[in-house]
Amino acid sequence: MAIPARLSPLLAEFDFARKRLTDRLGGPVVDSGNGTDVPVGPMTDAEYLWEPAPGCWSVRRFADGPGPAAALLTGTGEWGRETAPYPHPVPPPFTTLAWRLTHLSELLELRADHTNGTRSLTRDDYRSAGDAATAMADFDRAAEAWRAALLSVGDKELDTVGHCSYPHGGDAEEPFLEIVWWVNQELLHHGAEIALLRDLHRVLAV
Numbered sequence: 192m193a194i195p196a197r198l199s200p201l202l203a204e205f206d207f208a209r210k211r212l213t214d215r216l217g218g219p220v221v222d223s224g225n226g227t228d229v230p231v232g233p234m235t236d237a238e239y240l241w242e243p244a245p246g247c248w249s250v251r252r253f254a255d256g257p258g259p260a261a262a263l264l265t266g267t268g269e270w271g272r273e274t275a276p277y278p279h280p281v282p283p284p285f286t287t288l289a290w291r292l293t294h295l296s297e298l299l300e301l302r303a304d305h306t307n308g309t310r311s312l313t314r315d316d317y318r319s320a321g322d323a324a325t326a327m328a329d330f331d332r333a334a335e336a337w338r339a340a341l342l343s344v345g346d347k348e349l350d351t352v353g354h355c356s357y358p359h360g361g362d363a364e365e366p367f368l369e370i371v372w373w374v375n376q377e378l379l380h381h382g383a384e385i386a387l388l389r390d391l392h393r394v395l396a397v
Contacts (some may be wrong), residue, residue, distance in 0.1 A: 195346045201371050203367050212382035220268045239323040248273040249287040250319045260284050268308045268318040288388040292326050293319040295381045296333040303336035305357040308342040308384045
């Protein structure tokens with residue numbers, strides 16, 4: 192299927208943001224923004240689980256339960272991501288790199304499923320990673336699934352309200368093209384946050 196003209200720039204933006212984040216997490220280099228390669232090592236477990244402020248939301252073992260700032264853990268498996276019932280706390284708690292990366296991977300995986308998969312997965316089905324290497328692999332797999340979902344659509348689907356039936360956002364009420372744009376901004380802004388947390392860990396966690 193030919194890529195619709197309206198989708199092409201958004202797909203290119205997604206590919207750029209994905210590579211930027213993948214390189215920033217795994218190295219060995221990342222583009223500084225002006226074409227210069229900056230050396231960067233792979234993210235460590237210490238960085239992944241680093242809590243730079245009191246009361247962070249993170250990923251924790253279900254056996255240990257949520258931390259004092261959260262009400263529950265979502266997902267399945269050994270580890271879950273911290274959250275609270277609606278309405279969420281205001282201001283929101285500070286979230287760790289682990290929280291942000293698993294959130295990003297979950298939304299990519301679930302939106303892919305609700306676009307061209309089973310249309311059945313929920314947050315209760317997502318398996319959060321407790322270590323950096325697994326989390327990076329999970330992100331790569333989820334990003335690839337979302338990209339495949341994008342390649343499965345044509346112009347008709349881009350205009351179809353509810354083509355993605357993801358249950359935790361406005362997807363069921365929005366044309367698919369709006370959802371593609373939304374996912375890109377999620378990747379861009381969480382990718383920037385994750386990069387900053389890596390920088391802060393390097394200079395503060397001594």
